[in-house]
Amino acid sequence: MDETTLKIERRDFLKLLAGAASGMMLSGYAFNKLAPVSQAYTDWPERIERWIPSVCLQCSGGCGLMARVVDGNVVKLEGNPLHPVNRGRLCPLGHAGLQLVYNPDRIKMPMKRVGRKGSTQWVSISWDEAIDLLAERLGELRERGQPHSLIVFDGRPTGLMGALWERFCHAFGTPNHLSADEPDGMRIAHRLMQGLDQLFGYDLENANYILSFGCQLLDGWRSPVQLARTYGYLRQERPGPRAKFVQIERRLSPTAARSDEWIPIRPGTEGALALGIAYVLIREELYDRQFVEQHTFGFDDWTDARGQRHKGFRRLVLETYRPENVSAITGVPVDTLIRIAKQFASTRPAVAIGSAEATLHSNGAFNALAIHALNALVGNIDLPGGVLIGEEIPFKRWPPIKSDAVAQEGRRRPRLDRAEADAPWLDALPLEALGERILSGTPYEVQAVFLYESNPVFSTPATARFAEALEHVPLVVSFASFMDESTAYADLILPDHTYLEKWQDGPAPPLSGVPTLGVTQPVIQPLYETKHTGDVILALARRMGGTLADAFPWADFKEVLMFSVRGCYEVRYGRVFSEPFEGAFVRQLQERGWWIPQFSSFEAFWKDLVKKGGWSGLFHEYGKWGHIFQTPSRKFEFYSQRLKAELEARAKRRGQPLEALLEELNITARGDDVFLPHYEPAQFAGDESKYPFHLNPFHVLVLNSGSSANLPWMQEIVGLHVHVKWDSWLEIHPETAQKLGIADGDWVWVESPYGKVRVRAKLYPGTMPEVVNIPIGLGHTASGRWASGRGVNPYALIGPAADRLGGLPARYATRVKISKA
Incomplete structure (x- = not known):
């Protein structure tokens, strides 16, 4: 301690403190500054605080949220504890919704380009001017008999907004309502093996063995919070034996790190591994013989109506996919392959799931077929713990559209993403191929492009070519909230509200097999001169008049939503969101055929729907074989008769032998092997010696x-x-x-x-x-x-x-x- 440090004893300090207090009391200062507690509270500003339920639309997960709103400002987002998808939880994206709505870079009003495309020269215009301008340009297309030249790239093609865009395209006269969302290759397998062109769900909570081919259960796949809750349930909450989770992928992802076993695999060989597992199941007779015999087609060799003999899946697998051969292809050790196969067969219910990492390859469709075949081998389709074919949300049907002659003629034109008879492609073209089609004018010149929830200049390969394609189109309209890479090439920007400022449906993705609808409602008034894109569609249709206006009898999107959810009120199942115990009780009643009306009127239903945040179908009805198998055989098809028919029809239209078409499709298999799950060697761009x-x-x-x-x-x-x-x-x-x-x-x-x-x-x-x-x-x-x-x-x-x-x-x-x- 140096010489300048003040030294004071405890007794001296207390004397000093007492003297100071006495002086203040004698002066009256303390009494003058003190005020009654009641008076102090009245000086605080009054604040109005509410918690408003809504749905997070940051991704497709469909999580319910509760927005804390103080004096008209949303200050916090939390999960809705009543929503069955997330039960009060939110992921980081959900919490960051505040930074979306208050982001300083939002587009605040409609804008029209005055400079070249790609420049930053814009002028602000009114909404009336914007809709007048758009109605005029679209009206000119119809007058010239070119309604088909309008393309709508829709990055969120599900739910009511997807249906509204489809209805607008139908009434206007274009077949080109195109998805700009990343595809899920497993949908190909569902269509070719079960005849259902839709994504399936998976009852992971009741599965005892989960074999995942690249599905990022803990890093954004389908419904992140629901899957995180499922993972926690499987690990800590579920009674009985603990489920085993095996992750097959080329990277130790967050999902792989939390799995029971991570199996690294060479890229593009997932289908071969699935077939190697099938070999063990078949060779050692570990498959579900009863299911295979009663509910599948093409497992064994068979004879068609013309007396021609065909190879079955069993013979193909046993002849070709011995474990040592599969190990050489995949890099997975033989003993690991055999062990996993035996565990998959013996730890039922077992389910195999696949995603983009396994299917977005040059051989993706056949990888998907091989993965889905495993579910049929263990008989775990539309059963607890297995693959689930979910029901659609029971929206009320919209009135039929009465199209005029212009619209009817326009819709007869081919879609931009469909291969012509002179092209080898069997199915829709990927998004990046559409930029080349726009530039080449194939199959016709594109005159207008709408961009909704899509940014193809950023999210497709060869980004410069897609930007060039948008420069080539006379009219590009973006509905984006931010000036993204594609919006920079727009001629007209009609900015949408953020999801915290509008009414919208928030359907949960098909995961649990139970239809679940969340209701997004505005928790605050719009901050800027933005407009719900649904309202823009309705206003545009009214401005154009005629049959287009007649197709949209609603004043705004809220009316569309209310009209549609009346179907949930009218069906005799499901329930508005409630506490888990109450929902479980009602579910048990409905599973046994009991139905107790909850509301006396639709108005009461709507009020409670908005208050609680949504509606759930509560349970999944298993074993509806007539619904889940819509193939020619009315069974699960190992041998896809639909694939055979489509390939033969395509070859006939092109006037070529089937083998020539297969060569153009880069399919190396021949004969019956083509129509069965098999491994096609993956093709890669870049010579391995130069690009290792x-x-x-x-x-x-x-x-x-x-x-x-x-x-x-x-x-x-x-x-x-x-x-x-x-x-x-x-x-x-x-x-x-x-x-x-x-x-x-x-x-x-x-x-x-x-x-x-x-x-x-x-x-x-x-x-x-x-x-x-x-x-x-x-x-x-x-x-x-x-x-x-x-x-x-x-x-x-x-x-x-x-x-x-x-x-x-x-x-x-x-x-x-x-x-x-």
Whole structure:
């Protein structure tokens, strides 16, 4: 202690404190400043606080939320405890909804281009002017007999907004309501093996063995919070034996890290592994013989009506997919393959699930067929713990459309994404191929493009070509809330509300097999001069008049919603959201055929629906065989008669032998093998000697494929496992990095036959030595101040390869080389 330090004893300090208090009392100062407690409270400003239920639309998960609104401002978002999807939980994206609605980079009013496309020269216009202008331009298309030349790219094609866009296209006269969402290749298998062109659900909560081919259950697949809750239930809450979860993929993802077993696999060989597992099930007679005999077609050799003999699935598998052969293809050890197969057969109910990582390859459709075949082998289709074919939400049917002659003629024209008779493609073309079609004028010149919840210039390979395509179109209209890469090429911007400012339906994805509808309602008044896109569609139809106006009898989208959910009120099942115990009691009654009306009028139903947040069908009815098998045989088809018929019809239209068509489709199998689940060798862009590494672009929950990159909270947590934020990174195996002389954090060049990017390398033991990983969602050149100029876009490295059979983009079919920058 130095000489300037004040020294004071405890007794002296107390004397000083007492003297100070006495002085204040004698002066009256303390009494003058004190006020009654009641008076102090009256000085506080009065605040109005409410908790309003709604639905998060950051992704397709359909989570219910509760918005805390104070004086008209939303200040916090939490999960709705009544919503069966998330039961009060939210993921980071859900909480970041505040940064979406209050984002300073939102487009605040309608704007019209006055400069060249791609420039930043805009003028603000009124909504009346915008709708007048759009109605005039679209009216000219109809007058010229070209309504088919309007293309609607819809990034959220489900629910009522998807139905409203489809209705507008129908009444206007265009067949081109096109999905801009990433496809799920398993849908191909559902269509060819069960005759149902839809996504199926999976009863994971009741499964004892989950064999996942790349499904990111804990990193954004389908419904992130619901799947996280399911994982927690399987791990800690479910009574009885613990379920086993096996993850098959080429990267140690958050899902793989929390699985019971991670099985690394060479890219594009997932179908071969599934067939190797099928070999063990069949060879050792571990499959469900009763189900296979009663409910499947083409398992054994069979004879058609003409007396021709055909190969069955059993013979194909036993002849071709011995474990040692499959191990050589996949890199999975023989003993691992056999062990997994026996566990899958003996730990029932067991379910095999697949996703983009297994199906977005040049052989994706056949990979999907092989994976789904495993579910039939163990007889776990539409049973507890298995694959579920869910019911649609029982919306009230809309009035039929009375189309005029112009619309009828326009809808007879081919869709832009459908292959013509002179093209080998069997199914729809992938999104990136449509840019080339627009540029070439095939099958006709595109005169107008609408962009709804879609940003193809950012989210497709060969981004420059899609930008060029939009420059080529005379009229591009964007309904985006932010100036993203595609909106920069628009001629007219009609900005939508954020989901916290509007009415909308929020259907849960098909996961549990139970139809679940959340209701999105405005928790605050719109902050800017934006407008619900549904209201824009209705106003545009009214302005154009005629049969187009007649097709839309509703004043606004809220009326559309109320009209539609009347169907949920009228059906004799389901219930408005409630506490879990109450819902379980009602579900048991309804499963036994009891129905207790809950409301005396639709108005009472609607009021409670909005108050609680939505409606649920409560239970899934199992074993509706007539519904779940709509194939020619009315059974699950190992031998797909639909695929055979479609291929033969396509070859006939093109006037060529079937073998010539198969060659153009890059299918190497011949004979009956073509129509059975089999392994087609995956094709990759880039010679292996020059480009030795497989590029694995992977999704990150918090980036939502790029649409959430302008949310600062998400940028802060984008790469926690490698200690990276606000930037991209390249995951490379330490041994591979050592051979290349690359240290952790070094800048490297990643080059493919299509492009080159510069990014930091992060040494990550959770990747395979021959694979490198880059996250999807960064690398924006627009989309706001917190997104633009941060990281790299892996689509700059990916070419236009695709699975020509299923129309699936081959996102994982690119090889790259790595060098120090």
